[in-house]
Amino acid sequence: MIFDIVLEGGSIITMDDKNRILSQSCIAIKDGKIQAIFPIGSSSYEAKQKIDTRNCFIIPGLINMHSHLPMTYFRGLADDLPLNTWLQKYIWPLEAKLIKPQLVYDATLHGASEMIKNGISTTNDMYFCMNSIADACSQVGLRVFISEALIDNESPKEYRDNTIGRRITQLKEEYKDNPLIDFTLAPHSIYACSAQTLKTCAKIAKDNNILIHTHLSEIREEVENCLKIHKLKPVEYLKELGLLEVRGIFAHGIWIEEEEMELLAEKGLSSIAICTESNLKLSSGFAPIKKYQEKGINLCLGTDGVASNNNLDLLTEMSVTAKLHKALNNDPTMLPAQEAFAFVTINAAKALGKEKELGSLETGKIADIAVVSLQELENSPVYNPYSLLVYAINSHSIRDMIIQGKIVMQNRQLCNVNEQQILDKAAEYKEMILQATEK
Ligand SMILES: [Zn+2]
Structure with a gap:
């Protein structure tokens, strides 16, 4: 041979x-x-x-379990703000004005290139314009699990019924010969989606063997509102809607209590993608890693989008996570280096249900x-x-x-892109984005 x-x-x-x-x-x-x-x-x-x-x-190759690649052009645009102000005053209005397939393609090309330079070979992304993300990642050569953030009120009505499933099936068919591209289903969060949308997603995911990717318990207010509106804790609410019956990647997972962890652990299909640096910067809180480990929940790491992090560096993410949780637990033996390295390799592959193909270096993988x-x-x-x-x-x-x-x-x-051209593009978009911010 x-x-x-x-x-x-x-x-x-x-x-x-x-x-x-x-x-x-x-x-x-x-x-x-x-x-x-x-x-x-x-x-x-x-x-x-x-x-x-x-x-x-x-x-x-490192596996990034929570990203928003096309947000790369928003790096440093609005910092030092609480999550709600940051999202509602800056990010969402800008996205409503600017997000078009070409911008998503260009920003993804930038972010995907940056990820490769940081040792990342796979990312689990959530944004809009899935074709643009697929095409940009293929161009760079990055493996990507793509989902469209489903947000009720903002998404066309079609998302609320079974067309979501049909659309993903069509995309899977369209990219079936491209081994780098796969698709998941991403109701944005329990606060941005109705119970009906969440239930529909669970059913589609189950019927078609598709992964669920969502934000969960990132800030305390989200939990308080869930209790107020649904009389349930977030994980209990997800269970009621059927979202623990399918393989799920839950980003952040900060404000989760022990009883909820037990529910997550029941079927062994749920993983938590911890986004330490984003959580630190937005002062969202600390993921209870020690408790998760005691309950046997699979843990991995995500950079989140650069608008909140502000980098796509999974190595730093891992280093900060390991050190932070030693300090928080007053225990230097907590999260030893080998365990932390598993978060960005084999644990992440398990979260994706791809541990037979990715996450370790073995013959046949x-x-x-x-x-x-x-x-x-x-x-x-x-x-x-x-x-x-x-x-x-x-x-x-x-x-x-x-x-x-x-x-x-x-x-x-x-090898597949011109770095200078990517830098020039970012400078061009900066002017356009600044103008849109002023209007
Ligand atoms: Zn996110």
């Missing part, structure tokens, strides 16, 4: 079920998959391309791989690879990125 690519040398941080680290090893890739992993020098082979990865870590250069002062010496990855490394050490067996970044150069 002639391989497409062989990564030669380096330490492979597999994140397999034994958490094996294979030093001085090679990964052979063909047809988008990992075909073989073997010690360097142990066998002879032919490959169309060989990449020297000695003195590197080979890690699974999809080749989504990040190469981390250790030739940096801050990455040396290495005693414990997880410690380096969680506490020391920054994204500039991500040297190469391979997604679906294709090189999308080499020596920090993006």
